[in-house]
Amino acid sequence: MGTTFTLPKFKQCEENKTTSENKINMTEEDDTAAMNFKIITKNLDLFYGDFQALYDISMDIRPNKVTALIGPSGCGKSTFLRTLNRMNDLIASVHLNGNVYYDQTDIYKNYDVIELRKRIGMVFQKPNPFPMTVFDNVAYGPRVHGIKKKNQLHDIVEKSIKKAALWDEVADRLHEPALGLSGGQQQRLCIARVLAVEPDVILMDEPTSALDPISTARIEDLIEELKQNYTIIIVTHNMQQAGRISDFTGFFLNGKLIEMGKAKDIFFNPADKRTEDYICGRFG
Numbered sequence: 001m002g003t004t005f006t007l008p009k010f011k012q013c014e015e016n017k018t019t020s021e022n023k024i025n026m027t028e029e030d031d032t033a034a035m036n037f038k039i040i041t042k043n044l045d046l047f048y049g050d051f052q053a054l055y056d057i058s059m060d061i062r063p064n065k066v067t068a069l070i071g072p073s074g075c076g077k078s079t080f081l082r083t084l085n086r087m088n089d090l091i092a093s094v095h096l097n098g099n100v101y102y103d104q105t106d107i108y109k110n111y112d113v114i115e116l117r118k119r120i121g122m123v124f125q126k127p128n129p130f131p132m133t134v135f136d137n138v139a140y141g142p143r144v145h146g147i148k149k150k151n152q153l154h155d156i157v158e159k160s161i162k163k164a165a166l167w168d169e170v171a172d173r174l175h176e177p178a179l180g181l182s183g184g185q186q187q188r189l190c191i192a193r194v195l196a197v198e199p200d201v202i203l204m205d206e207p208t209s210a211l212d213p214i215s216t217a218r219i220e221d222l223i224e225e226l227k228q229n230y231t232i233i234i235v236t237h238n239m240q241q242a243g244r245i246s247d248f249t250g251f252f253l254n255g256k257l258i259e260m261g262k263a264k265d266i267f268f269n270p271a272d273k274r275t276e277d278y279i280c281g282r283f284g
């Protein structure tokens, strides 16, 4: 964890608590890293049929950082997240304008979608293990990608479950149904499943909203660990969580990116009144 500081008390922000929970990640950033964005979206509009869900979103995502997306329900966070690995392709009514670059390549032009989703994995709000064993869940992706040797699969499964901080709890249950695990264990299993295909970026859509505080803390610790090797973009409704784990934060409202910046700037010194209102819990 980087140094943490207590969330600010905005003048108008009556309910700001200053508990130990109320911390914000203050890791100092090296701006030269800005030259090397992992993902860039440019003037992205997205429509579900006639309904426009995203307006002109231009965002730069830095490698090996945690970027949190915040904003009230229905403002387009999940829609935006799904544009980053083309999950919206699965919805027939969707069309979009603008560009999404991953490592400088436009993913909507001549990009192999299977390869893209291997590179940019996704973890959903509700843990969604497949109805198969713990082992087979994690081995699923590698098998799809052609890995068949038992030893190799076993190594990948063990390594991935260890990285997901789940090994101690499931080492002797690998051949039992994944659906028998607790919710928090299932979510870490889903993270292990993503890690098993060696992604580069991990998208997480409210990964802890269904979990108790202990499981949530475990996933937050895990995210902090994983950013050494991965770029993480997380949607969360939990302001404390966004403050604790994110290096950068983007605030969405009504399909627009209102403000994006270092987490400490967004939380301490937002440029837009609407950001401050949201952080203070005045709406949404």
Ligand SMILES: Nc1ncnc2c1ncn2[C@@H]1O[C@H](COP(=O)(O)OP(=O)(O)OP(=O)(O)O)[C@@H](O)[C@H]1O
Pocket (backbone or CB within 6 Å): 048, 051, 053, 071, 072, 073, 074, 075, 076, 077, 078, 079, 080, 091
């Ligand atoms: N498959 C879909 N078809 C049509 N409209 C959709 C679809 N998915 C989302 N929308 C609409 O797009 C808008 C943005 O939805 P989205 O799910 O991205 O919001 P969100 O910020 O993730 O909300 P929440 O915090 O509740 O998860 C909403 O108005 C929603 O009703």
Ligand SMILES: [Mg+2]
Pocket (backbone or CB within 6 Å): 077, 078, 079, 205, 235
């Ligand atoms: Mg959502």
